[in-house]
Amino acid sequence: MTKTKTTFLFLAAVIVQLAILALVPAKQIYARATGRLITLKVVPVDPYNILSGHYMTLGYKIAQMPSDPRQLDGRQIPVYVVLKEDPNKLWVVDSVNKQKPSSIPPDKLLIRGRTSYRGIEYGIEAFFVPEDKREKIAADFRANQNNARAEIKVDRFGNPALIKLLLGDNTYEY
Numbered sequence: 001m002t003k004t005k006t007t008f009l010f011l012a013a014v015i016v017q018l019a020i021l022a023l024v025p026a027k028q029i030y031a032r033a034t035g036r037l038i039t040l041k042v043v044p045v046d047p048y049n050i051l052s053g054h055y056m057t058l059g060y061k062i063a064q065m066p067s068d069p070r071q072l073d074g075r076q077i078p079v080y081v082v083l084k085e086d087p088n089k090l091w092v093v094d095s096v097n098k099q100k101p102s103s104i105p106p107d108k109l110l111i112r113g114r115t116s117y118r119g120i121e122y123g124i125e126a127f128f129v130p131e132d133k134r135e136k137i138a139a140d141f142r143a144n145q146n147n148a149r150a151e152i153k154v155d156r157f158g159n160p161a162l163i164k165l166l167l168g169d170n171t172y173e174y
Helices: 003-023 026-034 131-144
Strands: 036-044 055-060 078-085 091-097 108-116 119-121 126-128 149-154 160-167 170-173
Touching: 026 149, 026 160, 036 055, 036 091, 036 160, 055 131, 055 160, 108 149, 131 160, 131 170
Parallel strands: none
Antiparallel strands: 036 149, 055 126, 078 091, 078 108, 108 119, 149 160, 160 170
């Protein structure tokens, strides 16, 4: 093989690897840049172990399974959740669907998730906690767990991105 061909193959391999790395956060970046900002009610997942490592596991009110879980067959499947805004300016579940709805009214929003043993996961359950704020965030969460909220952005494809955590009067950027 010639030196030029070897160099070309090496550069091609590096470019492919960089492209793959860039695609991993692409949905999150797109949702943050173009998504609609909404506020969700955060519910404690494990109030005794709020922090594990440098992440806090967040649970959401919209993650609860429908009243009839048989409609989702109990498997880990993609679901399309239609949200609507309640009088408190929090977004709540309007419907859970196995198929993407053909149209969504302007006052509602579509978010994609996946069923799991805990309910529905959206990929926004982990909140990075800086080491220097770890104790303060844990204390704020314990003091405000009934009023904890998260701001997220949802793009037109239903992909969510976590923006900030709101605990009482304190805001923590993601």
